[in-house]
Amino acid sequence: MNIRSIHTVTHEQYRHAWDNSIPPVLTVNENEVVTFQTRDSGNDQIQPGDDVEAVRNLDFSRINPISGPIAIAGARPGDVLQVDILGIETRDWGWTAIIPGFGLLADEYPDPFVHVWAFDRERNRAEFRPGISVPLDPFIGVIGVAPAGPGEHPTLPPRNVGGNMDIRFMREGTSLYLPVAVENAMFSLGDAHAAQGDGEVCGVAIETAATVTVRFSLHRSISLKTPEFDVSGALVRTSAEHGYHATTGIGPDLMEASKDSVRAMIAHLERKRGLAPDEAYALCSVAGDLKISEVVDAPNWVVSFFLPNNLFQA
Amino acid sequence: MNIRSIHTVTHEQYRHAWDNSIPPVLTVNENEVVTFQTRDSGNDQIQPGDDVEAVRNLDFSRINPISGPIAIAGARPGDVLQVDILGIETRDWGWTAIIPGFGLLADEYPDPFVHVWAFDRERNRAEFRPGISVPLDPFIGVIGVAPAGPGEHPTLPPRNVGGNMDIRFMREGTSLYLPVAVENAMFSLGDAHAAQGDGEVCGVAIETAATVTVRFSLHRSISLKTPEFDVSGALVRTSAEHGYHATTGIGPDLMEASKDSVRAMIAHLERKRGLAPDEAYALCSVAGDLKISEVVDAPNWVVSFFLPNNLFQA
Numbered sequence: 001m002n003i004r005s006i007h008t009v010t011h012e013q014y015r016h017a018w019d020n021s022i023p024p025v026l027t028v029n030e031n032e033v034v035t036f037q038t039r040d041s042g043n044d045q046i047q048p049g050d051d052v053e054a055v056r057n058l059d060f061s062r063i064n065p066i067s068g069p070i071a072i073a074g075a076r077p078g079d080v081l082q083v084d085i086l087g088i089e090t091r092d093w094g095w096t097a098i099i100p101g102f103g104l105l106a107d108e109y110p111d112p113f114v115h116v117w118a119f120d121r122e123r124n125r126a127e128f129r130p131g132i133s134v135p136l137d138p139f140i141g142v143i144g145v146a147p148a149g150p151g152e153h154p155t156l157p158p159r160n161v162g163g164n165m166d167i168r169f170m171r172e173g174t175s176l177y178l179p180v181a182v183e184n185a186m187f188s189l190g191d192a193h194a195a196q197g198d199g200e201v202c203g204v205a206i207e208t209a210a211t212v213t214v215r216f217s218l219h220r221s222i223s224l225k226t227p228e229f230d231v232s233g234a235l236v237r238t239s240a241e242h243g244y245h246a247t248t249g250i251g252p253d254l255m256e257a258s259k260d261s262v263r264a265m266i267a268h269l270e271r272k273r274g275l276a277p278d279e280a281y282a283l284c285s286v287a288g289d290l291k292i293s294e295v296v297d298a299p300n301w302v303v304s305f306f307l308p309n310n311l312f313q314a
Numbered sequence: 315m316n317i318r319s320i321h322t323v324t325h326e327q328y329r330h331a332w333d334n335s336i337p338p339v340l341t342v343n344e345n346e347v348v349t350f351q352t353r354d355s356g357n358d359q360i361q362p363g364d365d366v367e368a369v370r371n372l373d374f375s376r377i378n379p380i381s382g383p384i385a386i387a388g389a390r391p392g393d394v395l396q397v398d399i400l401g402i403e404t405r406d407w408g409w410t411a412i413i414p415g416f417g418l419l420a421d422e423y424p425d426p427f428v429h430v431w432a433f434d435r436e437r438n439r440a441e442f443r444p445g446i447s448v449p450l451d452p453f454i455g456v457i458g459v460a461p462a463g464p465g466e467h468p469t470l471p472p473r474n475v476g477g478n479m480d481i482r483f484m485r486e487g488t489s490l491y492l493p494v495a496v497e498n499a500m501f502s503l504g505d506a507h508a509a510q511g512d513g514e515v516c517g518v519a520i521e522t523a524a525t526v527t528v529r530f531s532l533h534r535s536i537s538l539k540t541p542e543f544d545v546s547g548a549l550v551r552t553s554a555e556h557g558y559h560a561t562t563g564i565g566p567d568l569m570e571a572s573k574d575s576v577r578a579m580i581a582h583l584e585r586k587r588g589l590a591p592d593e594a595y596a597l598c599s600v601a602g603d604l605k606i607s608e609v610v611d612a613p614n615w616v617v618s619f620f621l622p623n624n625l626f627q628a
Contacts, residue, residue, distance in 0.1 A: 103610055157614040158564050165616045166608035169560065203610040222585065226564055226578055232557040235620070236550060243546040246483065250472050250540055254568035258609055264540055271536065292604035292617070294480035295572055296417055296517040300471040302479045303606070306549070 005213055007070075011037035014065040014190065018153040018163065020146035020182040024071035027184070028216065033086065036067045036212045038190045041141070046095045046207075048116050055097045055112035064155040064164065066142050068188030072216050075185035080219040081145060083176040083187070087213040088138045092119045094126070094194045094208035096282050103203030104259055105281065113278040117206055119194060126194065126206065129279070132311055134195050134287050139171040140212055141191030141205065144227075148181040155190075162227050166205070168196045173232040179224045189214070199290035199305075201262050202281050242309035245272075252299045258290055261305035273312065287311055319527055321384075325351035328379040328504065331466035332458070332477065334496040338385035341498070342530065347400065350381045350526045352504045355455070360409045360521075362430050369411045369426035378469040378478065380456050382502030386530050389499035394533040395459060397490045397501070401527040402452045406433045408440070408508045408522035410596050417517035418573055419595065427592040431520055433508060440508065440520065443593070446625055448509050448601050453485040454526055455505030455519065458541075462495040469504075476541050480519070482510045487546040493538045503528070513604035513619075515576050516595050556623035566613045572604055575619035587626065601625055 013025045028034055040046075043062045046054045075081055098113035100106075117126040117134075125133040144162025147153050158165040162178050170176065178185075189212060196205030247268060249260030262284055269280035284307065293302040327339045342348055354360075357376045360368045389395055412427035414420075431440040431448075439447040458476025461467050472479040476492050484490065492499075503526060510519030561582060563574030576598055583594035598621065607616040 157611050158608070158616055159614065160564055164608075164611045165562070165564070166611060167560075167562070167616060167618055168607070169618075198605045198607055200608045200610050224578070226562045226574060228559065228561045228578060228582065230557060230559050231620075234550065235558060236548065243544060244549060245542065245544055247542045248479070248481070248540045250474055250479070254572070254606075255609070258568070258606060260540060264538070264542060268542065290606035290609065291512045292568075292572060292606065293482070293512055294472070294478075294514045295569070295604065296514050297471050297478045297480060300473065302472055302481060304481055304483075306545075 005033040005035040007032060007034040009034065009036045009067045009070060011039050014039055014067050015188065016065055017155060018146050019151060020186055022069055024069050024186065027071040027073055029073050030217050031215060033213060033215045034070060036189055038067050038192050038210050038212060039065045040207045040209045041191045042207060046097065046114065048093055050114065050116065052112040052114050055099060055114050058099065064191065066155055066188040066190035069146060069186040071184035072187060073184065075180045075218055076183060077148065077181055078223060079180040080222055080224050081178045081180050081185050081187065082217045082219060083143065083178065084215045085170060085172055085174045086215055088140065088172050088192065088210050090138050090192055090194050090208045090210040093117060094206040096206055096286055097204050098202050098278055098282060099204065104201045104262060109278060109281060113282055115282060128283055134311060136194050137168065137171065138192060138194050138210065139168050140189050141166045141193050143170055143176060143189040145178050145180055146182050146186035160226050164191060165227065166196065166200050168198060169229065169231045174229055176227060176229045177224060178227050195286050197284065197286060197288040200285055201288065202285035204285060206286050242313055244306045244308050246304050246306045249303045250300055252301065254292065254301055254303060257301055257303040261290065261303045265305050265307060319347040319349040321346060321348040323348065323350045323381045323384060325353050328353055328381050329502065330379055331468060332460050333466045334460035334500055336383055338383050338500065341385040341387055343387050344531050345529060347527060347529045348384060350503055352381050352506050352524050352526060353379045354521045354523045355505045356521060360411065360428065362407055364428065364430065366426040366428050369413060369428050372413065378505065380469050380502040380504035383460060383500040385498035386501060387498065389494050389532055390497060391462065391495055392537060393494040394536055394538050395492045395494050395499050395501065396531045396533060397457065397492065398529045399484060399486055399488045400529055402454065402486050402506065402524050404452050404506055404508050404522045404524040407431060408520040410520055410600055411518050412516050412592055412596060413518065418515045418576060423592060423595060427596055429596060442597060448625060450508050451482065451485065452506060452508050452524065453482050454503050455480045455507050457484055457490060457503040459492050459494055460496050460500035474540050478505060479541065480510065480514045482512060483543065483545045488543055490541060490543045491538060492541050509600050511598065511600060511602040514599055515602065516599035518599060520600050556627055558620045558622050560618050560620045563617045564614050566615065568606065568615055568617060571615055571617040575604065575617050579619050579621060
């Protein structure tokens, strides 16, 4: 990267809650560049070589750390904070788990699962099983500003001021627009993912630590209720020449239709690729995309779940 | 196309309901190729030169015709019917409307709107307003087999046997897998769209008539609860070099989050592109995509709505 960062938020400067009364770790001006060192969402509780015992023993009071907050001088409630994501560099490994009680199909997957991924920099992929690998496309899961309400707000749910949105397009080259709710915005980010599908269906992506560089600017001529963003270039960065397999869920509730489409893809992966159900569920989370195909043909909506065939061209 | 079709379902062989007691218009064997002439979803009630009066005067008893049914000899309940979509050729114009009472934001758009599109074959686009055009990517909105239940089933809602799924990947090159519910499957299709975004948010795409060629085969070694499909090649067929603008809806209900994301995009199009709200809503329906970004960070889910910037590079 050629853009000089003059500020750094270190991996020791993290919090476990959004709280607009937390003093900023630094204050920056518009157009200044800031580098954040982020911790993984498990806060180092899962390490290479670990097995499911590490998932069983997770201390939930330590998960979902966010780096910051930083103050953007002059930002006022009602402004829009533009965050240009200039760079994301992850460490060279990550982990994916099924955490009991968490994820779209939590009731059906009560047992823990874990996979630790080594990143192949040359191929820009990570191996899941022999013959199955996932293209790396790193992004930031948590990015946002402090809510207006007083006190502590947990970092797990996203809100209209951003946070744990887990939008996989929060990657290098994207510009995010956030509604500012408090003086000086009080911005934080964290929870880098090396890859994830739309939906993050098992609740976990390829969790990793990263160095993230951003630049801020403010807009007062527009007003937003929820975050918006500009994605540069193509949405799909990896080769799609091998096509996709897709499953569907059809019915009057988008959540149930989403679940049905994922269940069908897990069944497909068991049948066609010989994966165990928990393996299939985890692979869906890091590489499969939930789309709303139609939401108007009452009373039944269609949710489709897409998995790229290039996962199996390793 | 080099594949010879030996069977044709004409545009006069259509129905307004799914009903497994309707006699087939023809019976085909596995691996035979069939060409369907489809009527548009309005059944010719909207024509070039028409204004919103044509929408106001729509006779709803005549809409959503489907061509067929045809019997696939030997298909039995529990089988999977594979439908290879070999070709879709549309006529050279289409229409998009806001129909009062219909669509994701029906309560907010009580007045009719209509746009008739002329298809530019050379550029493979259709103009919406000067400087705004939509890439053509034709597909079949309705494709399915007869439900097991007796009597008439309306053609508007999709079901687990397919039907009006409005999945925009039901295009040339796709193979669809449908669970067969009755003897001989009793297959129909219709409702060609020249373009549509994921969601079809105003309830209407670029509606057109088409000639659709398909080939059938049967599978007995697998069993499906809902339709699945294989998409060949890339999901995005048009240039993405200009990137995307995206809006979000964040909250505990996927339907409300979907609505919020579309409302935000309409506001963006008013502000940035000078469109009227109804124009923006209709453009969202034919060219914008609803994605479920995360559905696991309880209690709030994120739906994102993407609009390609290439619409404005006409």
